[in-house]
Amino acid sequence: MDFTLTLIGLICLSPMLLVLCVLVRVKLGSPIFFRQMRIGKNERPFMMIKLRTMTDARDKDGNLLPDTERFTKFGDFLRNSSLDELPELFNVLKGDMSLIGPRPLYPIYLPYYTREESRRHTVRGGITGLAQINGRALCRWDDRFAYDIRYVDQLSFINDVKILWRTFFKVAAKDDIGTPSVTDEGGLHILRQVQQPEKVAIVEQILKRTKQ
Numbered sequence: 001m002d003f004t005l006t007l008i009g010l011i012c013l014s015p016m017l018l019v020l021c022v023l024v025r026v027k028l029g030s031p032i033f034f035r036q037m038r039i040g041k042n043e044r045p046f047m048m049i050k051l052r053t054m055t056d057a058r059d060k061d062g063n064l065l066p067d068t069e070r071f072t073k074f075g076d077f078l079r080n081s082s083l084d085e086l087p088e089l090f091n092v093l094k095g096d097m098s099l100i101g102p103r104p105l106y107p108i109y110l111p112y113y114t115r116e117e118s119r120r121h122t123v124r125g126g127i128t129g130l131a132q133i134n135g136r137a138l139c140r141w142d143d144r145f146a147y148d149i150r151y152v153d154q155l156s157f158i159n160d161v162k163i164l165w166r167t168f169f170k171v172a173a174k175d176d177i178g179t180p181s182v183t184d185e186g187g188l189h190i191l192r193q194v195q196q197p198e199k200v201a202i203v204e205q206i207l208k209r210t211k212q
Contacts, residue, residue, distance in 0.1 A: 001157075002099055006092040017086055020051060020078075027074045028055050033087055037210055038104035041124040045107055045206050046096040049087040053078045082171050088127050100160040101126025102148035107206045109188045111199040113145070118196070120148040123155065128167040136170070141188055 010017075024032045034052040037045050053075035057065045064070070078084040091097040097104065104125030113120075131139050131147035139147070151159070194200065 002092055005099065006089050010089050010093070013086060013089075020083060020086070023074065024051050024078075027072065028052055034084075037107055037206070038125070039107055039110060039121065040096050040104055041121060043110065043118075043121045043202075045210075046091070046094075046104075048097075048104060049090055051078055051084040051087060053084050085127060092127065096124075098124040098126045100129055100163050102129050102151060103131065103144075105188075107203050110203050111194045111196050112188045112192045114195050116149060117145040119152050120145065123152055128163060130163060133163055133166040133170055141191065 021032050029052075032052065034050045035047045036050070038048045040046050054067060054070040055072065055075075057070050059065060088097060092099055101124050102120040129148065130151040131144045134147055135143065
């Protein structure tokens with residue numbers, strides 16, 4: 001179902017995606033796509049693909065300017081409309097992600113999940129999920145993970161259809177796009193102590209492979 005629906009969706013959305021790619025290239029520069037390591041099912045790392053939303057503006061020494069200075073109105077539009085996430089459909093086709101599931105997060109967070117929260121990785125991460133329709137980025141970490149575990153425990157086709165349906169209305173209404181409370185809290189690795197020390201070495205290996 002994921003593959004079939006995603007393939008149909010990409011075919012239908014390809015003209016819009018092409019236009020967005022051209023606009024990103026003109027307004028924000030290249031590369032058009034932004035790739036970032038995330039953690040998927042069974043805690044396997046993969047590269048998530050998104051449209052870039054910031055410029056590569058640098059200071060006189062060649063260092064990237066702060067994120068706030070590299071944002072543009074066009075970049076904000078892409079994020080607020082969730083259009084920057086359209087390329088993630090390619091991740092779904094590859095099998096890295098699902099349309100519905102817990103949102104894939106950074107490798108560095110692995111040691112900071114409780115063992116219960118780690119169950120979010122027993123299913124494929126999704127473009128949207130239960131946490132996204134119940135506050136999106138406005139959810140605090142504990143609440144977000146609670147929604148993820150509820151999704152895993154209540155996994156069903158009907159629930160996925162409901163989440164997908166509600167996602168369309170959330171995106172159309174631009175709900176829950178204010179300042180994320182997770183930003184207020186800070187990164188999970190800043191907010192918490194290590195919960196699973198044995199995974200620190202795993203993260204180091206992942207990051208080492210990424211640099212190579």
